[in-house]
Amino acid sequence: MQRYGFRMRLRNDAVRDEYVRLHRKIGQEVLDAHRRAGIRNYSIYLAGRDLFAYFEAEDPAASLERLAREPIMKEWWALTGPLMETDVSGRPVATTLPEAFHVD
Template structure:
């Protein structure tokens, strides 16, 4: 299993809409995440920062899971609603929305 932590900013002016959307995440989007091998997915909010944590099944990789998710039309439609609400963190690669954090320690 691969653990992934990511962050992005969420301006206060966009928080109400972002939270509204996430109170009812589309079932098709959730199904795509599951199909891609994503498990134990959580998003947290602190001030204007979103922090996401999820795990990827050992049968796949981050790159493969990301590609599977990006190919889904319903997920791309979801991103058209959520991405404009977010503010990318400096240093985020051009082809990614969220900045991936480096894992430095873990305790089971």
């Protein structure tokens, strides 16, 4: 299992509460899509407009590609996309963060 950290960004400070609200009521279908993609132990932390995320997967890149093919994710990204910096396909722009420290 590999650990994967990345950064995303909200468009502005005004959308912060809506972003948190959407994630507090996230649908089971979205959670199931993450599991089918092989994503485990997923957390997102918020600091100002910056979103710092972490998950574990056997192959993080392959898991993200599988997740992007899930139909429910297109619906989810249609909700979250207006709140976040996104690419032309509507997927959140994510910058991989190199691990600086880890202890079990």
